[in-house]
Amino acid sequence: MSVRLSWLVLVASAVLEAMWATALGLSEGFSRPLPSLVFAVTATLSMFGLGVAVKRIPLGTAYAVWVGVGAALTVAWAMTTGVEPASPLKLLFIAGIVGCAAGLKALSSGPPAGEKQDA
Numbered sequence: 001m002s003v004r005l006s007w008l009v010l011v012a013s014a015v016l017e018a019m020w021a022t023a024l025g026l027s028e029g030f031s032r033p034l035p036s037l038v039f040a041v042t043a044t045l046s047m048f049g050l051g052v053a054v055k056r057i058p059l060g061t062a063y064a065v066w067v068g069v070g071a072a073l074t075v076a077w078a079m080t081t082g083v084e085p086a087s088p089l090k091l092l093f094i095a096g097i098v099g100c101a102a103g104l105k106a107l108s109s110g111p112p113a114g115e116k117q118d119a
Helices: 003-026 033-053 059-080 088-107
Strands: none
Touching (some): 003 033
16 A cells, blocks of 8 residues: 555544544443444444554554544534534634644655665
């Protein structure tokens, strides 16, 4: 798998992270079947995607991007749906999380340490 495709898988996994975090909240302690099922499926797929992505992206960078993007999307969704209040300062901090994730992506180049680059 190419590095570019690994980044796409990582971002998709971050979206799935936001989905499982939201479903976890909606499951009310796993007492509601449908949100509990959505949690289980999306959490599994999200972790699998993260595992695939770290074959080409350094673990620390991949994990920080995965958590950051997933957290930002989770909070953005909660604010959009009215579950959590929005404020300009909160939006600024979310933009900071996304900016940091983008910065890590921009700084990440080449194969993980100890691995030869494909010819």
